[in-house]
Amino acid sequence: MSQSAAPVLEARQISKRFPGVVALDGVSLALFPGEVHALVGENGAGKSTLIKVFTGVHRPDAGELIYNGSPAAFGTPLDAQRAGISTIYQEVNLVPMMSVARNLMLGREPRGRLGVIDTARMYGEAERILAGYGVVTDVRRPLRTLGMGVQQMVALARAVAIDARVVIMDEPTSSLEPREVETLFSVIRKLKDDGIAVVYVSHRLDELYAVCDRVTVLRDGKVAHTGPLAGLERLKLISLMLGRDLDEVKSGGLTRFSRDRRRAGKRDGAPPAVRAEGLTRRQVLHGVDVAVWSGEVVGLGGLLGAGRSETAKAIVGALRLDSGRVLVAGLPLRTGSTTAAVRAGAGLLPEDRKAEGIIPELSVRENIALAALPSLSRAGVVSDAKIDKVVEVFMRRLKIKAASPHQPVQELSGGNQQKVLLARWLAIRPKILLLDEPTRGIDVGAKAEVQALVDELAEEGLGVLLISSDLEELVEGADRILVMREGAVVGELSGDDVTEDKIMASIAERGAESDG
Amino acid sequence: MIGSPGREQVSRVLQQHGALMVLAALVIVGSLAFDSFATEGNAASILVSSSFTAIIAIGMTFVIISGGIDLSVGSLFVFGGVLAAYGSQYGLFVALALPLAACGLVGLLQGLLIARTGMAPFIVTLAGLLGVRGLMLAISDEGATTYLVKDSAFAQLGQGGVLGLTWPVYITAILAVAAMILLQRTAFGQNVYAVGGNEQGAALMGVPVARTKVYVYLMSGLLAGLAGVLNAARLSSGVTILGIGLELDVIAAVVIGGTLLTGGAGGITGTIAGVLLLGVIQSLINQVGNLTSAFQQVVSGLFLALVVVAQRLLGRAQRLG
Structure with a gap:
């Protein structure tokens, strides 16, 4: 990135009001060719609104947008896209039932004779493009039959392939596995070399530091900080996002779980709050045993697709099982009935709160x-x-x-x-709470509150099963950790063994050549 | 991916071509069981009587894939027929242009209402169903006046033909092929799938969502009108008592053909198979003899329920695969 170059996209004193809320208040941001620009802030800071102004979804009430040196006003997302501003949204916004190739090429399908779509060429081109993203698959398959990571890559490939000069990524890694994140990063670096400007929105600090050059922090609709990321201390960044005193953040740690303790759970002869035995479902779970006693937080560790969410769903009867049983406080549950689970006192906070929760x-x-x-x-x-x-x-x-x-x-x-x-x-x-990614996608402040609450509930005697892909959250929040891989529990860590290193070692222990 | 791609492919083929397979099976069984089934005359009669439903069903397929529904087609069918018979006194051109213009306009208005105001297709086209039937009654003295076709060239369009089949069958075939190309091999067709599969996503991918919807309802209106026109030519008159509940038969045929009522998936081949399947079932029941046509509806209903259950199971299998 060269600061001397003119910015490709620039927001100047942009303001945007919604009934009762000032979403953006005089926000300025310059985006240079070949830079990866982190855009961070708590929920409600104005990130989404700013992105939507960039992409033509919203029109600013005041201020102007400069694109390629001249004022621009995009009426629709299509206008912005045609001008070269592409966006990848948090939830994959493709058409699940259409084939991979058709999703990738929608709107610019290669034409053959008489103007009809040349399907052979379309499939060939789609395969070639996707190969550059490490995706090798039958492009004629419906998109929905592929994993989330692959879908995300298709979305990315689509965004880049339309001659983009600016690519905006809104939480692109939220459904990716570590290996896929690496692929994504290499794609981002390639974009950078090609002089494309990337706006990178994420809650994951590791990723920001791994791939971003500069950062703009939004808070309450205003720019709280903008500058190079490399010299910026993590805690300083968090304090900028939160608008809190640096020392306060430091003393609070990065998560709000009370540390320096591992509860043992009340094992005084009483049956566990929940015990699952031999949960089995073809291709998904292979004889999973889990027990959570009252008053302890048990973490489920593992990679995406290891069967953690499925285990939680199976316990509350939301996943049909081939065999296995669940006991709540010693009493067996009728399998496959969520009503029975709720009545017995087992509640699941699902991973996808939009679709399955609220x-x-x-x-x-x-x-x-x-x-x-x-x-x-x-x-x-x-x-x-x-x-x-x-x-x-x-x-x-x-x-x-x-x-x-x-x-x-x-x-x-x-x-x-x-x-x-x-x-x-x-x-x-409840007697037992199952929390599936309870802090995903929520802002730092709320995250800390939720974590503190989980801790408090366990202290009061509730059994908690915690699923999190955030290793730090898992280590600080859980008293005991079960590590899953390919639908089976492959290890248990307790006491001083509950560390990020040990979890990763346990995940990597067996059969590293096949991925789940 | 884990899992057997074979199973997933099988379920996809079943979803797309299930109706065609059942159709083939029924034809074979029917031919073996009844001597009078596999005759040229019976085949022609099934094709001719199915052609009008098929034309409407082609339009309905686009509407349903786009995630909508068009309840007005039964009314547009009879309206188009009456207008065509009425217009035939002014010659062939008016007999064709008047109903197509009127039905196209109704379709266009419905499309605009649905696409621009975000009203539910169900409500808008229900209003269309009621309103258009009212219009038809208004121009036919409450249905008492049946206009007779005065133009022999126009009548030929419905009655003439070659190789034992009337023109409507050939027109249907041409329309079906054109619709297949439109749906599978043009940007418009892709947009229809995208809008039905994920409307918000389609908008963000730059698909002209509103325009696509307007075209889809315009097309459905035009095709329903055209079916009415051809039927009037066949009957040599604008019969006013037709088309009641026809929209439901058409929707049933489309769904039996493998098009998802929730939008986003489906195709013309399936729809044609679905229409023919219903026609063959009716013919077979006629062959049995002592069963009334009420029984045909029972069978069609059962069949529809079966297809929807199968679709759910197949959809599940595909997701797992």
């Missing part, structure tokens, strides 16, 4: 009360007073930030949505 149009109150309705009603009639009380208690305790209990939950930030889900399960007075 009901976006319903209010905070209704979302919280959902699972507990049977206990909050008499003779089938729901008691409003009881619900109000429960909702009030949990909104206060979990510090859920909402205008009122009646606000639709879709209007809350990701962190607050997650807390609403937690409240939903706490309201049923």
